[in-house]
Structure formats: C-alpha cells, structure tokens
Amino acid sequence: MFVPEGVVTNERMSRLMDTSDEWIRQRTGIAERRYARAGTSSCDLGIEAARRALEDAGLEAGEIDLIVFATMTPAHYFPGNGGLLAAALGLHETPALDIRMQCAGFLSGLQVCDAFLRSGTYRRVLLVGGECHASLYPWSEAEWAVMFGEAEGPVSPAAYAWGTAQRDRAVIFGDGAGAFVLEAHDVDDGRGFLGFEMRTDGTHWDKLYVPGGGSASFPYFSPEQFEDNRTVPVVEGRQVFRLATTAMPAIVRETLEKHGESLESLSLLLMHQANLRINESVQKTLGLSDEKVFNNIQKYGNTTAATLPLVFHEAKQAGRVKAGDLICFTALGAGLHWGAGLLRA
Numbered sequence: 053m054f055v056p057e058g059v060v061t062n063e064r065m066s067r068l069m070d071t072s073d074e075w076i077r078q079r080t081g082i083a084e085r086r087y088a089r090a091g092t093s094s095c096d097l098g099i100e101a102a103r104r105a106l107e108d109a110g111l112e113a114g115e116i117d118l119i120v121f122a123t124m125t126p127a128h129y130f131p132g133n134g135g136l137l138a139a140a141l142g143l144h145e146t147p148a149l150d151i152r153m154q155c156a157g158f159l160s161g162l163q164v165c166d167a168f169l170r171s172g173t174y175r176r177v178l179l180v181g182g183e184c185h186a187s188l189y190p191w192s193e194a195e196w197a198v199m200f201g202e203a204e205g206p207v208s209p210a211a212y213a214w215g216t217a218q219r220d221r222a223v224i225f226g227d228g229a230g231a232f233v234l235e236a237h238d239v240d241d242g243r244g245f246l247g248f249e250m251r252t253d254g255t256h257w258d259k260l261y262v263p264g265g266g267s268a269s270f271p272y273f274s275p276e277q278f279e280d281n282r283t284v285p286v287v288e289g290r291q292v293f294r295l296a297t298t299a300m301p302a303i304v305r306e307t308l309e310k311h312g313e314s315l316e317s318l319s320l321l322l323m324h325q326a327n328l329r330i331n332e333s334v335q336k337t338l339g340l341s342d343e344k345v346f347n348n349i350q351k352y353g354n355t356t357a358a359t360l361p362l363v364f365h366e367a368k369q370a371g372r373v374k375a376g377d378l379i380c381f382t383a384l385g386a387g388l389h390w391g392a393g394l395l396r397a
C-alpha cells in the first residue's frame with residue numbers, strides 16, 4: 053500500500069467547513085485521512101503501491117503479464133491509468149485494463165484477475181486500486197496549507213461556504229493506493245480465491261454520481277458545470293448507508309453458502325471502508341465477533357478503489373491473516389455495484 057504523507061485531521065477539516073471532530077468521529081468513525089499534494093495523481097500513488105507489491109512478491113515488472121487499474125479519479129479522462137502505470141514501470145507491450153466501478157472497483161478487479169488466471173490467459177497479474185479525491189476540491193494552495201497544518205487560517209468565507217455545502221461528502225474521503233500481485237498456481241491445494249458473487253443495480257445510479265462532465269452533457273465540460281458545482285459528486289448518504297448495510301451482509305452470506313462455507317468457518321471479513329458505522333452494522337447483522345473483522349477507515353477515510361488492498365495489507369501486518377484462513381472481501385459503491393469474494397489464504 054501507499055498513502056501520501058499529508059495527514060489531515062478532523063480538526064483541520066473543521067477549518068475548511070462547518071464540522072467538528074466529534075461529528076465526524078460519531079457518524080463515520082474517521083479520525084484522519086491522507087490527501088495528495090497538487091501534482092500527485094491517483095496513478096502516481098498507484099505506481100508507488102505497485103512497486104511495493106512487486107518488491108513484496110519478489111518480482112520484476114517485466115514478469116507481469118497484465119496490469120489492471122481500478123479508480124474513479126483517473127489522472128486523465130482518457131486514456132486510463134493502466135497504460136500510464138505500465139509505462140512508469142518500463143513496460144511497453146504488457147496489456148493494461150482499466151476498471152471504473154468506484155468503491156467496488158478493486159473487488160471486481162480481483163474477480164477479473166482470478167478469471168484470467170483460471171482460464172490460463174495470464175499467469176501473473178498486477179492489480180492496482182488508487183484514488184486522488186483531493187483533486188475534486190476547488191481549494192487554492194492557501195486553503196490546502198490550512199488543511200495540512202502549515203497555516204492557521206481562517207480561510208476565505210467563499211472557501212468555507214463551499215466546504216460547508218459539501219461537508220457530508222468532504223469529510224469521508226481520503227487518498228491512497230494499494231496493489232496485489234496475483235499468480236496462478238498449478239497445484240490445487242485449496243488455496244487462493246474460491247469465487248465471487250457480483251451484483252449491479254443501475255437503477256440506483258443517481259444515488260452516488262457526478263452530474264457534470266461527460267457525454268450526457270453537451271458540451272462535455274462547460275464553465276456552467278463548475279459554477280453550479282455539477283462536477284462535485286452527489287451522495288444520497290442515508291440511502292447509500294441503508295443499501296450498504298443490507299446488501300453487503302446478504303451477499304456475504306450468499307457467497308459463503310455457495311462455496312459450502314459459513315459464518316462460523318469464516319476467519320476474517322474485510323469490508324470496503326466507507327463508514328465505520330456501516331461496517332459495525334454489517335458485523336452486527338452477521339453476528340461476527342471483533343476477532344473476525346478488521347477496519348482501518350479511522351486513519352485513511354474512504355479511499356474508494358483502494359480500501360480493500362489497504363485493509364488487507366494492514367490486517368496482514370497486524371497478524372490477522374494466517375495461512376489457511378478463510379477471508380471474505382465485500383464492497384458496495386456507486387453504480388450501484390456490490391459483491392463479495394472468498395479467499396483461502
């Protein structure tokens with residue numbers, strides 16, 4: 053995993069908008085998040101995570117057969133981050149695939165990679181999830197200096213008013229990237245991914261989306277879109293919260309059942325980190341003890357396509373992933389896409 057060094061506490065957020073450490077902790081469980089500095093894209097974060105994953109796997113970039121990059125904040129509208137990442141790793145022919153499934157992007161990437169490995173199409177795949185939400189904010193250098201604790205403020209009334217108008221969304225996101233190297237293995241020892249259940253219900257597309265910028269608007273971009281704030285994500289927070297707390301437990305049960313497993317045989321549930329309260333509710337619904345759950349949203353906020361590799365990496369570092377463990381990944385995000393995947397570690 054790789055997260056930018058800029059830590060933004062809740063107290064710092066409260067200088068940019070009408071919010072408080074108490075509100076953010078109570079409603080989301082988040083204590084701080086990382087933000088990238090201007091000039092660092094989601095791809096740059098992904099490159100660092102990819103390098104670390106390759107090093108951890110003891111592989112050179114040239115030994116990778118396919119790159120898959122999941123993000124909802126690509127460095128450019130097109131081309132996607134996959135090719136940029138490949139080039140940064142010195143690869144000139146390795147195919148690269150881009151996934152844009154927001155918070156479910158990494159989970160979907162795992163399923164795609166697993167299928168490629170199973171079919172024998174590729175033997176080694178590098179999957180990256182990375183986001184730079186900081187780029188969605190309109191703040192100037194002076195305002196970012198307040199965010200990063202380098203200036204005391206106060207910020208301009210206009211910046212504060214903008215922050216306050218978006219405060220429900222502004223406080224939940226954070227930047228970071230994570231990467232997995234997935235490799236086919238010839239011996240069937242029961243280890244690896246057992247399978248995935250993925251779902252999409254596009255009727256909920258407008259619960260979480262960006263209204264402006266896209267071919268639904270002619271022109272694709274216009275000054276008016278920026279003036280009307282239509283380039284900022286719309287989140288119907290309560291509805292997404294309700295959908296997440298019902299759909300995730302249901303798909304976890306279904307996936308376990310499909311593979312002849314149960315909540316009892318499950319070692320660890322790793323959930324998308326959108327809101328600690330969502331994850332606590334899912335844990336309660338499934339009746340899982342604290343030993344079977346691991347969260348790290350407290351330190352990073354919602355890093356969208358990066359949450360699963362970040363939480364997996366830190367669970368592993370904390371000694372919570374042992375050989376033979378049954379691990380379930382689950383996520384839900386804009387689309388609406390959700391699902392679960394089972395891994396025998």
Ligand code: UT7
Pocket residue numbers: 070071072075076079080155219220221223224260287288289290292293296325326327354356384385386
């Ligand atoms: O990754 C998948 C995508 N995202 C999600 O899954 C997000 C899911 N939803 C959530 O996590 C929560 O709905 C939010 C954290 C986004 C919002 O929390 P909420 O408890 O649903 O708050 P709300 O938007 O319903 O607002 C409740 C009150 C409002 O005040 P009034 O109208 O009751 O006076 C808001 O203005 O809280 C106020 N509020 C805030 N106050 C202080 C909303 N955001 C803030 C804030 N600080 N940051």
